[in-house]
Every structure is written in structure tokens, then in C-alpha cells.
Amino acid sequence: MLPEQFCVRMKEMLGEEYAAFYASYDLPKYQALRINPLKTERDTFLLQAPFSLNRVPWTTNGYYYSGNDQPGRHPYHEAGVYYIQEPSAMAPAEYLMAEPGERILDLCAAPGGKSSQIACSMQGEGLIVCNEIHPARAKILSENIERMGVCNALVTNETPQKLSDNFREYFDRILVDAPCSGEGMFRKNEDACDEWSPENVENCAARQAEILDCAAEMLKPGGRLVYSTCTFAPTENEGSISRFLERHPEFSILPVEKKDGMMPGVPAWTEHPADGLEHTIRLWPHHLKGEGHYLAVLQKAGVLSRTCQGYCRxxxxxxxxxxxxxxxxxxxxxxxxxxxxxxxxxxxxxxxxxxxxxxxxxxxxxxxxxxxxxxxxxxxxxxxxxxxLALRPDQVKHVCSLESDSPQVKAYLNGQTLNMDGEKGWYLVTVDGYSIGWGKLAGGILKNHYPKGLRKNG
Structure with a gap:
């Protein structure tokens, strides 16, 4: 069911590799989760994980799970112990190399997987601005930031232009996971096939140029910008980067290590290739266990200084x-x-x-x-x-400890009250030691304060 014009172009691009690429669409998609170090130590989780896990090679906390596992239905998911994320999508935030204490912008952040991954690297120190232009998607972004226990995020619903008016040379690092034609998601999402057209590819490239120009204004001298898409289209990948570097000669492509199965960008696929395109990265579904992605790591000329405050309107x-x-x-x-x-x-x-x-x-x-x-x-x-969700059991005076396989956890997530003895007051409800919500105890009854909108039965 792949679009015919897409197949023609991919055959021209890949040549002898096209058969292996096309065959990859008949293979099952790979599923993965990313352990949240804001909530747990990786080794601790691996000992107690009720799933069959295998390491995603390009990220620290990413693990494939089997098709028989359903981590989205486990109480650990509600506790933010992990984030379910497509394996290739874990790569861009890894290459951003965020550090504690920095100011970081995720410019096109919904649904929040990459933002929460960046926040984990920051260890709660510094500022991460997570922005999404579409209001409904921004709401989902905000909910995921909450679930993952991120405390240092400013979640905004703005245009890139509005942000660049407010911030000039302000951020140490910026991630632009740009809206794209979604070709890399055809195997995962059939709707992406129906929405594809050559015209949409061109429209996406024009939108990416506007977003990148805004990002360039907001990055400090010496700062790092990671650009990523989930498409194969050279116009949106090598082409977008080449045109950006022509408009912004103060930027250059940084050579970075390619992890298992990653392939270089191809200068020949764009009309006026920039220097260093071979240092950009392509993730192909016939070369690794993940969907199609592209990323480029760019650096702005100058020296990154923590004393440089930048412009904040x-x-x-x-x-x-x-x-x-x-x-x-x-x-x-x-x-x-x-x-x-x-x-x-x-x-x-x-x-x-x-x-x-x-x-x-x-x-x-x-x-x-x-x-x-x-x-x-x-x-x-x-x-x-x-x-x-931001607290640990040792930070509160009263804890209601539940086990993940107990009927009480299901009852709590359904919004039911629980019978228990103890001092009157607020209790942090935990599942296997991970905080999951509040309850208020009085008269032997723990009143449920799990949000109604999150309850399993409505």
C-alpha cells in the first residue's frame, strides 16, 4: 500500500538496497520503552521488570520489549517508571547531550518522549522549555511531562516565531524534531501513507526552514542544535540542512559517532550539498531495529559561556x-x-x-x-x-504501599476507595515503591485522589 511515487523515488535513491528496504515493510515493527532515571535506577528496574527486555544500542536507557508484553497496561506506566517510545526516536535526544544546569529548548516537543529524555539527562537541574504549536498536542505533552516526574520544565504552546521574539541567543542546546512528511513511519502508521504526497514533502521542507531559522536566533554562540525528522525525503533531510547552512554560515555540521546500524547522510541526494553532510545520520529500517529517521548535529560558531545570559524579553x-x-x-x-x-x-x-x-x-x-x-x-x-509523581516514598510521612499484581492497585487506578488503618491525613500511594498518586485517610477509608480523567473506568 506504499504510494507509487514514493516507491519510484526510493528505488532511485537506494538502487540495489531497495529490495531489502521494501521487504522491511513485511517485518513486524519494533517496540521499545525508555527507563526513567528520575524515578528508578536502571539496574533496579531490570531486576524487577515484568517484561522481556533487550538493549536499544544507541541510547542509555532504551530497551526493546517483545510483542507479547503490554507495558502500557502495567501500573508502572501510570507511575512514569518508563516511557514507551519508538526505538529510532530515542536517537536525537541522545545526540543533544544535555547536561545538568543548562537551558534547553525542545521546539517541537509533543508528545513529550524526547523532552522527558532530555530532562532525564538534566537530572532536575537547569531549565527545559518544551514547546508545541498545536493546543491539543501541547496538552498531551504537558501530561507526559507530569507523568514522568519532570520538575524543571516550562511547557509552552507557541509558534517558533513568538518564542524567537522573546529569546535571543538564550539556550545552550536546542532540539528541532521537525514536523515532516512522516515517510519513516509508514510501517508503524498506515495513515501516514494516505496523507503523503510530493506536494506535502515540499510544504514540510518550507516549514522546516522557518522553524530552523527561529532556532538559529535562539541558540547561544557555541551552542548545539540537533535537527531530526522521521522521513526519508532528501528534500527534508540533507536538503533542509544544506539550505539552512547556506542561510546561516555561522553554523557547521559536527562529526559524531554513528552507533550500530546507523548510516551516513548522502550529499549526492541534494542539489547543492553542504560540507559535512556525510556526518549526518540516517536510520534505515533494513539496517537496524527501528523505523526511518534522520538527524544532524550542528554547532553555532563562538564559545559557549555559562555567564552569557542571552536576551530574554x-x-x-x-x-x-x-x-x-x-x-x-x-x-x-x-x-x-x-x-x-x-x-x-x-x-x-x-x-x-x-x-x-x-x-x-x-x-x-x-x-x-x-x-x-x-x-x-x-x-x-x-x-x-x-x-x-515527583515525590519518592522517603520524602513523605505517610505511604500506602501497594504491589503491582495486587487487586488494590487496579481498584485505586479505577478510582475506588481502599480500606486501611493508620493516622488520619494525606498518603502517597505507591506501586512497588513508585509513587502513583494521593489518597486521604480518615476513619479507616482511604479516599481516592487519583485524577478522574486518568482513571481506567473513566
């Missing part, structure tokens, strides 16, 4: 006075082992702890300005689901 977000958070501090003293410190922000009656040095959010469409702590109500505070 409205400066740093100031936050609120601690007196405005007294209900939260009372909750924390009663229920947490150690108080949560930092700078706080009110969004209506919602309280957030901002990432350190978070830029002003004035005039930006923001879904999540840091860690959502909960709701400030009259003379009381109700903790958020995000706070539960």
Missing part, C-alpha cells in the same frame, strides 16, 4: 511572596519529611514551583510553569497529582 519571572503560600507550607510541614524550597508562582488558585531562573511568562501561552504543587483553597491546600 521580559527578564526573569519574579514569583510570589512566601506569605501567599502559607497553606502549602502548612501542608508540607504536616505531610512531607522536608519542605520544598524554591521560587513559587500562582496561576489563578494553582501553585507552582518554578525552575531556577525561569524566564518571564508574560505574553506567552503557558501550560506548565514548573512543578505543579497543587490548589490553594481557603485555609487549606490540596496537593496535585504532579506533586505525587
Amino acid at each position: 521580559n527578564g526573569v519571572e519574579k514569583g510570589i511572596n512566601e506569605k501567599e503560600c502559607r497553606e502549602f507550607f502548612a501542608f508540607a510541614e504536616e505531610n512531607l519529611v522536608k519542605n520544598i524550597t524554591g521560587n513559587f508562582l500562582k496561576f489563578g488558585d494553582q501553585l507552582y514551583r518554578m525552575p531556577e531562573g525561569m524566564p518571564s511568562i508574560r505574553n506567552l501561552k503557558v501550560l506548565r510553569p514548573g512543578l505543579h504543587l497543587g490548589t490553594l483553597k481557603k485555609n487549606r491546600f490540596e496537593p496535585s497529582h504532579a506533586l505525587a
Whole structure:
């Protein structure tokens, strides 16, 4: 069912390899998950994992699982212990090489797999801005950031142009996982075949140029930009990079190590090839266990300096006075082992702890300005689901410990109350030691505070 014009072009590109490429569409797609080090140690998870796992060679925490496994239905998924992600899609964030304390932008971030992967490398330190232009997809992005326990993310719903107006030479690293024609996903998603056309390939290339130009303005001198697509089209890959470098001579392609099965970009596939295209990377489904991807690692001329603050239109977000958070501090003293410190922000009656040095959010469409702590109500505070997922059992005074194969876990995720004894108050509900939500105990009944929108029975 592959589009005829697509097949003609791929045969011209691949020559003798085309038969192996075409045959790959009859093979089953590979499925993988990425362990979340914000929640667990890799070796710890591998000892307790109820799945058959094999390492994805190009990423630290990625593992293939078998077709018989269903990790999306396991309570660990709701606890954010791992993220289910297509194996090849794990490569771009790995090549970004994010470090703790940096400012990083994921410009086209939904549904959040690459953002959460970047956040894991940052270990909770620094700022990651996760942006998505489409409102519905931005909402999914925000939910996944929450589920994975990411505390230092600013989730925005903006155009690249609006962000570049607010930030100039501000970010240390930028990932542009660009919207594309999706040719690399034909095996995984048949709808991508139906939507394909040569005209769409050209339209995507034009859109990619606009996005890359915005990214160039926002990157610090000496900073790293990783560009990636899930398409085979040279116009959107080697072509997009060559045209970008012609417009932006201050950028160059960085040579990077190619992992098992990765192939070089092909300069001959574009009309005016830039120097170094052979250092870009193609992931082919007939060469490795994953779908089709392309990525290029670029560097901006200059020296990357932590003292360079860049341009931020409205400066740093100031936050609120601690007196405005007294209900939260009372909750924390009663229920947490150690108080949560930092700078706080009110969004209506919602309280957030901002990432350190978070830029002003004035005039930006923001879904999540840091860690959502909960709701400030009259003379009381109700903790958020995000706070539960960001906490460990040793950080709270009361824990309701459940086992993943117990009926109580299923009941909790369905929104049911649980019978249990203990002191009155808020309890962090855990599954095999991983936080999964809140419950409030009174009179031997644990009232369920698992969000209604996430419950398995609606």
C-alpha cells in the first residue's frame, strides 16, 4: 500500500538496497520503552521488570520489549517508571547531550518522549522549555511531562516565531524534531501513507526552514542544535540542512559517532550539498531495529559561556511572596519529611514551583510553569497529582504501599476507595515503591485522589 511515487523515488535513491528496504515493510515493527532515571535506577528496574527486555544500542536507557508484553497496561506506566517510545526516536535526544544546569529548548516537543529524555539527562537541574504549536498536542505533552516526574520544565504552546521574539541567543542546546512528511513511519502508521504526497514533502521542507531559522536566533554562540525528522525525503533531510547552512554560515555540521546500524547522510541526494553532510545520520529500517529517521548535529560558531545570559524579553519571572503560600507550607510541614524550597508562582488558585531562573511568562501561552504543587483553597491546600509523581516514598510521612499484581492497585487506578488503618491525613500511594498518586485517610477509608480523567473506568 506504499504510494507509487514514493516507491519510484526510493528505488532511485537506494538502487540495489531497495529490495531489502521494501521487504522491511513485511517485518513486524519494533517496540521499545525508555527507563526513567528520575524515578528508578536502571539496574533496579531490570531486576524487577515484568517484561522481556533487550538493549536499544544507541541510547542509555532504551530497551526493546517483545510483542507479547503490554507495558502500557502495567501500573508502572501510570507511575512514569518508563516511557514507551519508538526505538529510532530515542536517537536525537541522545545526540543533544544535555547536561545538568543548562537551558534547553525542545521546539517541537509533543508528545513529550524526547523532552522527558532530555530532562532525564538534566537530572532536575537547569531549565527545559518544551514547546508545541498545536493546543491539543501541547496538552498531551504537558501530561507526559507530569507523568514522568519532570520538575524543571516550562511547557509552552507557541509558534517558533513568538518564542524567537522573546529569546535571543538564550539556550545552550536546542532540539528541532521537525514536523515532516512522516515517510519513516509508514510501517508503524498506515495513515501516514494516505496523507503523503510530493506536494506535502515540499510544504514540510518550507516549514522546516522557518522553524530552523527561529532556532538559529535562539541558540547561544557555541551552542548545539540537533535537527531530526522521521522521513526519508532528501528534500527534508540533507536538503533542509544544506539550505539552512547556506542561510546561516555561522553554523557547521559536527562529526559524531554513528552507533550500530546507523548510516551516513548522502550529499549526492541534494542539489547543492553542504560540507559535512556525510556526518549526518540516517536510520534505515533494513539496517537496524527501528523505523526511518534522520538527524544532524550542528554547532553555532563562538564559545559557549555559562555567564552569557542571552536576551530574554521580559527578564526573569519574579514569583510570589512566601506569605501567599502559607497553606502549602502548612501542608508540607504536616505531610512531607522536608519542605520544598524554591521560587513559587500562582496561576489563578494553582501553585507552582518554578525552575531556577525561569524566564518571564508574560505574553506567552503557558501550560506548565514548573512543578505543579497543587490548589490553594481557603485555609487549606490540596496537593496535585504532579506533586505525587515527583515525590519518592522517603520524602513523605505517610505511604500506602501497594504491589503491582495486587487487586488494590487496579481498584485505586479505577478510582475506588481502599480500606486501611493508620493516622488520619494525606498518603502517597505507591506501586512497588513508585509513587502513583494521593489518597486521604480518615476513619479507616482511604479516599481516592487519583485524577478522574486518568482513571481506567473513566
